[in-house]
Amino acid sequence: MLDIADELHEWCLRGLPFAVATVTATGGSAPRQPGAALAVDSEGTAVGSVSGGCVEGAVYELCREALEAGPGAPPVLQRFGYSDEDAFAVGLTCGGDIDILVQRIDPGGQPEIAAALAAAVRGEAAAVARVVAGPPELLGLALLVGPRQAGAGWYEGSLGDPERDRAAAGEAAAMLAAGRTGTVVIGADGSRCGVPLTLLVESSVPPPRLLVFGAIDFAAALVRAGSFLGYRVTVCDARPVFATPRRFPDADEVVVDWPHRYLDAEARAGRLDGRTAVCVLTHDAKFDIPLLERALRLPVGYVGAMGSRRTHLDRLDRLRATGVSERELDRLRSPIGLDLGARTPEETALSIAAEIVALRHGATGVPLTGAHTPIHTAA
Known part of the structure; x- marks a missing residue:
């Protein structure tokens, strides 16, 4: 909804x-x-x-x-x-x-549903939990649940019982924290919540972030792809002549700063999470190495770097010299993107975007033809 x-x-x-x-x-x-x-x-x-x-x-x-x-x-x-x-x-x-x-x-x-819709429009974090299986008189009842505060999520509305409300709010707050939508069951045997209920929890969270480092022509195409996929896109480059809103009209923001310094600031402000994708397109060691050293140690969902296979091997050696572990290096997607034979900026952006989507959903990225994997992965 x-x-x-x-x-x-x-x-x-x-x-x-x-x-x-x-x-x-x-x-x-x-x-x-x-x-x-x-x-x-x-x-x-x-x-x-x-x-x-x-x-x-x-x-x-x-x-x-x-x-x-x-x-x-x-x-x-x-x-x-x-x-x-x-x-x-x-x-x-x-x-x-x-x-x-x-x-x-x-x-x-249904004020809880109306409030959840308003929060979603404003881009605020909120969830609505509705009874979708259980006694007929409870079907459709809803709670509006907000982010966790001091270990619990605030909530409004009622499912008819305080214990049930608290249990439902706790489950919904956990799903909201993970940015997930799906069903949960409360009131199982031994619970004080009464009869078992199935709740559909729909989470509204701010859009995921795509951080594009390197204000090059390939970046412009990736910005368009990221915006199309619903990401909040930031372009960052230390060179003011290249990092301009005019060159990247589809970006939500264009930042002139050293990449690693900007990433540090965003991490300290708590604006990065497991849905964040970091794409390093500069293929210049003085920018890449300090940036990747930090990115690979942050709890972001995707870290990719552009460059040839030779550049990649040299980059790995430089990162090891800074103390980056092999386990951290395993997170690096480099050369960036899926093997599509991409040549143009637009084809390359498609390759990168496809890899981000596949990694986010735990998919293989291989052709569906002849494969025996599920077409739709679990949310």
Whole structure:
């Protein structure tokens, strides 16, 4: 649901009731992950997707039915799977299955959901935890959960029981800290939370960061690719004649500073995390070595460096001389990017971006044709 927060927040501001269908669970080769949503407002406008097209028509009708049922209509759970026995059956042609929660949202009726949408639009960290399996009277109830403070996340709303609320808020805060969306179960045997409940926790976190060091033409193409993928992109170079906003109009910021000094400052400010990608494109030792020495010791998700294989071997020797361990060197993606035969800046940017995506999702980067690995990895 938070993936279409811009539109839903606008509907909230306009006071429009709407129905939102959210993927709560998947099986097999389902095309969308939990949290993906399709919503329909009272005027019949639809936004989002739950299946990439396979069952959108049927889900649209379920949303319309929820709207026609009026305020207070109970949420509905619906499963869509694959069937080759009935030519007219609505199902997923990919062979997977999805569970979908269809819920009517009325202006002022679900403040926790409205607040989560507003936080997502502002780019703030927040999560919404909704009951998607359990007693019918609890289905659709939601908590708004914020980042951990002094070991626990703050929360608003209620699932009907204080113990249950605290357990749900704790699980949601942990998922928010990891930037994850998915389901958790609370109230298992021995718990004081009562009956078992399955919660869909949708996390809204600031966009991941892509730090591009080296204001060269290849950097301009990588900035465009990173922006397209939803990263907040920074270009940094110590040479003011090259590091200008005019040369990098798609960057969120252009910084003139020594790369290692800028990275140190961002690390001290706590603005780097496991989703951060660091791309070193300068292939100049006086910039690369102090920068990589620091980057390889930070808890960022990706560190890549441009250069030939000969440059790479020389770079490894220089980094070892500074005290970088073999385990730290194993994190370095160099030469940077996947083997696509890239030559142009745009092809090279695609190669680098593809490697970042593959590493982020723990994928192999090999062709899917003939492979026996899952097409969609777990979120």
